[in-house]
Amino acid sequence: MTYLYEQYDVQEKHPRLFAIRTEASTLIETLQEVTTHTEFVTLAQIACTDWIEEERFELTYLLTDRARSRNLMVKVPLPRTGGSLPSLAFRFPQAEVMERDLHEMYGIVFEGNTTLYDFVLEGWHDIPPMRREFDTLAYVREHYDFQRGRTDGKDVKVEQKRRREEAKKRKAEAQQQAQTPEGAPHGE
Amino acid sequence: MENRLVTIFHGPQHPGITGNMSVELDLLGETIHRARTHVGYLHRGFEKLIERRTVIQAFTIVCRICVPEPDPNEENFARAVEGLAGIEISERAQYIRVMVQEMSRLAAQLLWMGGQSGSIGLETVGQWSLYDRDLILDLFEQLTGGRVYHMYTYPGGVRRDLPEGFLRRLGELLDHLEKQLPRYDRTFFDNATLRKRAIGVGVIDPDEALANGYVGQALRGCGIRRDLRRDNPYLVYDRLEFDIPVFDGGDVYSRALVRRGEMRESIRILRQVIAQMPAEGAIMQKLPKHRKFTLPRDDIYVATESARGEFGYYMAGDGSEYIRRMQVKGPSLIHGFTLLESLLVGEELSNVALIMNSLGICPPEIER
Amino acid sequence: MTFSHIDIKGIVAPFSAVGKVWEHPGTVCYPDQTKTVAPGYRGFHTNDLDACIGCANCQDVCMNDAIDMVTITQERNPKNKSACIPRIDYGRCCWCNLCVDVCPPDSLSLGQECIHAAPGSQDFLFFPKEPS
Numbered sequence: 123m124t125y126l127y128e129q130y131d132v133q134e135k136h137p138r139l140f141a142i143r144t145e146a147s148t149l150i151e152t153l154q155e156v157t158t159h160t161e162f163v164t165l166a167q168i169a170c171t172d173w174i175e176e177e178r179f180e181l182t183y184l185l186t187d188r189a190r191s192r193n194l195m196v197k198v199p200l201p202r203t204g205g206s207l208p209s210l211a212f213r214f215p216q217a218e219v220m221e222r223d224l225h226e227m228y229g230i231v232f233e234g235n236t237t238l239y240d241f242v243l244e245g246w247h248d249i250p251p252m253r254r255e256f257d258t259l260a261y262v263r264e265h266y267d268f269q270r271g272r273t274d275g276k277d278v279k280v281e282q283k284r285r286r287e288e289a290k291k292r293k294a295e296a297q298q299q300a301q302t303p304e305g306a307p308h309g310e
Numbered sequence: 311m312e313n314r315l316v317t318i319f320h321g322p323q324h325p326g327i328t329g330n331m332s333v334e335l336d337l338l339g340e341t342i343h344r345a346r347t348h349v350g351y352l353h354r355g356f357e358k359l360i361e362r363r364t365v366i367q368a369f370t371i372v373c374r375i376c377v378p379e380p381d382p383n384e385e386n387f388a389r390a391v392e393g394l395a396g397i398e399i400s401e402r403a404q405y406i407r408v409m410v411q412e413m414s415r416l417a418a419q420l421l422w423m424g425g426q427s428g429s430i431g432l433e434t435v436g437q438w439s440l441y442d443r444d445l446i447l448d449l450f451e452q453l454t455g456g457r458v459y460h461m462y463t464y465p466g467g468v469r470r471d472l473p474e475g476f477l478r479r480l481g482e483l484l485d486h487l488e489k490q491l492p493r494y495d496r497t498f499f500d501n502a503t504l505r506k507r508a509i510g511v512g513v514i515d516p517d518e519a520l521a522n523g524y525v526g527q528a529l530r531g532c533g534i535r536r537d538l539r540r541d542n543p544y545l546v547y548d549r550l551e552f553d554i555p556v557f558d559g560g561d562v563y564s565r566a567l568v569r570r571g572e573m574r575e576s577i578r579i580l581r582q583v584i585a586q587m588p589a590e591g592a593i594m595q596k597l598p599k600h601r602k603f604t605l606p607r608d609d610i611y612v613a614t615e616s617a618r619g620e621f622g623y624y625m626a627g628d629g630s631e632y633i634r635r636m637q638v639k640g641p642s643l644i645h646g647f648t649l650l651e652s653l654l655v656g657e658e659l660s661n662v663a664l665i666m667n668s669l670g671i672c673p674p675e676i677e678r
Numbered sequence: 679m680t681f682s683h684i685d686i687k688g689i690v691a692p693f694s695a696v697g698k699v700w701e702h703p704g705t706v707c708y709p710d711q712t713k714t715v716a717p718g719y720r721g722f723h724t725n726d727l728d729a730c731i732g733c734a735n736c737q738d739v740c741m742n743d744a745i746d747m748v749t750i751t752q753e754r755n756p757k758n759k760s761a762c763i764p765r766i767d768y769g770r771c772c773w774c775n776l777c778v779d780v781c782p783p784d785s786l787s788l789g790q791e792c793i794h795a796a797p798g799s800q801d802f803l804f805f806p807k808e809p810s
Contacts (some may be wrong), residue, residue: 139610139611161519166639169611169624170637182609184622188520189536190538190542191542215522215652218645218648219648223423241349242677243350251357256358257533258359
């Protein structure tokens with residue numbers, strides 16, 4: 123761990139969870155150094171978060187140690203369009219399927235990974251679906267029918283207001299009726 | 311006539327497949343030359359669904375990610391939200407959660423026995439173990455209101471308190487299961503058919519196992535003692551005494567023996583939980599209303615030891631009441647692809663189901 | 679097939695399974711016998727219309743948009759300001775109990791029934807029954 127603290131700016135999220143940051147251009151170098159000189163030797167997960175407001179993805183390479191007791195997050199920012207990363211499949215065979223998953227769901231290209239074919243979706247012709255600009259509700263409305271017989275639902279706030287105003291109107295009318303009794307002459 | 315490579319699909323409709331996935335096999339006679347896993351028959355898009363749901367609404371989706379074993383998912387989700395939002399839960403809630411996890415582990419191991427015995431032809435044992443699992447599901451029905459999808463482990467604690475007499479009924483069930491274990495030994499674990507089929511089949515190399523990120527019985531079956539409940543403890547596991555069974559063979563039989571040991575250890579842990587359960591304590595912490603419950607802009611990784619290995623959740627919040635990202639990494643992602651495709655090369659066609667069952671590959675958690 | 683080592687115990691011990699013949703089976707002969715459903719089981723909804731205030735908290739929290747608020751035909755609770763009661767689409771409901779958790783007068787709850795079969799999906803729009 124001392125090597126890690128000397129070379130990188132380490133954030134301790136938890137007694138057994140740490141995080142460092144790196145860039146896409148130095149990713150392979152950073153991971154080689156960390157896995158050679160520290161106890162974090164295995165790749166456990168590659169996670170991706172879509173920060174659409176900031177026009178970037180943030181990938182988190184999660185490394186774990188031989189004792190499987192502590193984890194290190196290596197965070198890499200990537201532009202949402204046109205960005206690519208080198209594949210880690212040459213070093214960690216398990217990265218192959220994780221990168222395939224992210225390629226299908228986000229459209230990230232991992233250079234050197236020859237297995238970037240369909241993972242889960244078959245015959246998908248739209249944009250990678252986990253990207254935040256993909257609107258699932260709009261897609262469903264376009265391609266599928268909704269349940270019939272659900273058109274009589276009401277908005278309770280609107281109903282409450284409408285009934286309050288009706289009740290007020292009825293009360294006002296009743297008061298007016300009470301003030302002008304039937305049969306009384308008008309204008310005399 | 312020369313030998314040709316024949317390509318067949320093993321699955322997705324096949325009694326030996328653990329769920330809906332298929333393995334495309336290139337066969338030279340009966341020997342597998344290359345295997346390629348195909349998933350996608352069970353993709354429900356949960357990670358995308360969670361984008362539109364507040365934290366409390368998302369908790370109801372999470373248990374459906376892994377069908378044989380929903381509880382590690384709920385536990386991970388609850389711990390990730392508690393870690394991000396800084397919520398501490400009471401000791402009684404922690405003990406109840408450990409109890410739920412161990413009961414779920416027992417139910418999953420009994421379900422595994424059903425699958426593994428079916429893949430060899432010892433279906434009788436599968437019928438017995440699924441009956442015993444049903445008794446555990448009856449207890450879950452009393453505790454949580456549902457048999458398979460519990461929706462019980464909640465960020466902040468658990469949703470309901472223990473019903474009257476629950477711990478006594480759990481103790482009686484453990485007595486019943488302990489009486490059944492020697493019966494499973496005689497008919498399954500010591501069965502000459504299983505030993506002849508399973509010893510020496512599907513051998514995993516220990517160095518490769520550690521380097522490639524294999525988890526669970528894939529490690530413990532080749533002599534490497536790793537268990538998150540001991541190495542990266544959570545809840546109250548650091549106060550409970552249990553062993554971690556480890557066998558050296560690296561083959562299907564060793565993994566079966568590891569699971570046999572784990573069933574005994576789960577019963578042992580449950581007995582300690584019954585004895586040590588605090589009588590007082592809040593079941594749930596007070597949480598804000600669901601549209602006001604925001605997560606800070608931060609991320610976290612939590613992991614739970616499920617019956618099949620390390621189950622990890624990566625969760626990121628963005629300051630709003632929605633979860634920005636929740637990425638699920640079950641043990642089957644690596645086992646179903648990297649491990650399975652390399653293990654099957656050189657094996658016979660009849661051993662595919664045997665090896666898949668021993669790894670405990672669960673397609674729902676690969677594709678969520 | 680070679681017999682380098684004959685596993686006597688492994689061949690003989692499984693025959694002990696025959697002993698199960700003399701045990702009572704655990705199967706429940708449904709529908710002649712029924713299992714007792716545990717109290718607290720999350721089955722079909724019940725709604726006490728004398729207590730329901732038509733606030734739509736249940737509709738707001740429902741994670742799958744299963745609940746519609748529909749005008750009640752015969753008013754039961756004068757405190758129900760919207761004169762609406764929930765109707766639940768059982769094609770979408772996942773019986774998660776969130777609607778019960780947020781109901782302010784505790785009128786909505788999940789009962790013990792769980793069986794329904796119908797040919798059309800529109801037969802799965804349920805008005806919760808009254809609690810017995």
